[in-house]
Amino acid sequence: DVxxxxxxxxxxxxxxxxxxxxxxxDMDHENMFWYxxxxxxxxxxxxxxxDVKMKEKGDIPEGYSVSRExxxxxxxxxxxxxxxxxxxxxxxxSLEQTxxxxxxxxxxxx
Amino acid sequence: xxxxxxxxxxxxxxEKEAVTLDCTYDTSDPSYGLFWYKQPSSGEMIFLIYQGxxxxxxxxEGRYSLNFQKARKSANLVISASQLGDSxxxxxxxxxxxxxxxxxxxxxxxxxxxx
Numbered sequence: 001d002v003x004x005x006x007x008x009x010x011x012x013x014x015x016x017x018x019x020x021x022x023x024x025x026d027m028d029h030e031n032m033f034w035y036x037x038x039x040x041x042x043x044x045x046x047x048x049x050x051d052v053k054m055k056e057k058g059d060i061p062e063g064y065s066v067s068r069e070x071x072x073x074x075x076x077x078x079x080x081x082x083x084x085x086x087x088x089x090x091x092x093x094s095l096e097q098t099x100x101x102x103x104x105x106x107x108x109x110x
Numbered sequence: 111x112x113x114x115x116x117x118x119x120x121x122x123x124x125e126k127e128a129v130t131l132d133c134t135y136d137t138s139d140p141s142y143g144l145f146w147y148k149q150p151s152s153g154e155m156i157f158l159i160y161q162g163x164x165x166x167x168x169x170x171e172g173r174y175s176l177n178f179q180k181a182r183k184s185a186n187l188v189i190s191a192s193q194l195g196d197s198x199x200x201x202x203x204x205x206x207x208x209x210x211x212x213x214x215x216x217x218x219x220x221x222x223x224x225x
Contacts, residue, residue: 009153033213035215040119040217041217042114042201042215042216042217042218043201043203043215044215045212045213048212058212088153090155092155092213097143097160097162097205098145098157098160099145099157099203099213100157101147101154101155101156101157102154103152103153103154104153104154104155106153
């Protein structure tokens with residue numbers, strides 16, 4: 001079975017803090033993705049990566065950056081957290097067709 | 111531009127009955143993939159079923175089937191014999207090859223199964 005894990009299920013941070021969300025997959029997948037999910041908006045792609053050290057902007061990259069130093073790990077970074085980044089963050093990985101998701105991180109920025 | 115449209119924000123179905131969740135998509139690519147995911151209240155997105163644009167037959171996975179009508183650009187999910195555990199959010203998604211396998215998701219449909 002594909003296993004995608006995320007470092008935290010719930011996270012509370014203060015405005016201005018630097019926040020790291022970690023995602024690890026154990027299936028040697030090339031592709032990894034970060035989404036945020038908000039009610040009524042579905043899933044929106046923040047960044048994705050097709051290979052180590054490679055990244056591409058998704059639909060809403062502003063306020064975020066990513067890092068992929070190893071194939072199995074894809075990190076999402078909020079350089080200076082703001083209240084409008086309170087959301088559910090979902091990581092996914094894929095080899096060819098299907099994306100497999102982690103359990104999600106619910107982030108609250110106060 | 112909206113690429114995936116799910117027009118039903120909420121649906122109710124009686125236990126043991128069948129239900130259809132609607133999904134329409136927009137693409138001019140000849141090659142694409144269509145997916146359905148289930149998201150229970152726990153938050154994890156669970157892959158349910160996949161349909162390729164060149165597949166001649168509708169995809170089926172257990173109680174799930176995908177009603178693929180290419181000319182209408184629709185990919186409706188049919189759940190047969192609904193169970194209480196089917197209560198969840200359901201998302202339709204499309205993968206377009208010419209955008210580097212990027213996925214596009216709809217806004218979801220909340221399904222509630224009534225005992």
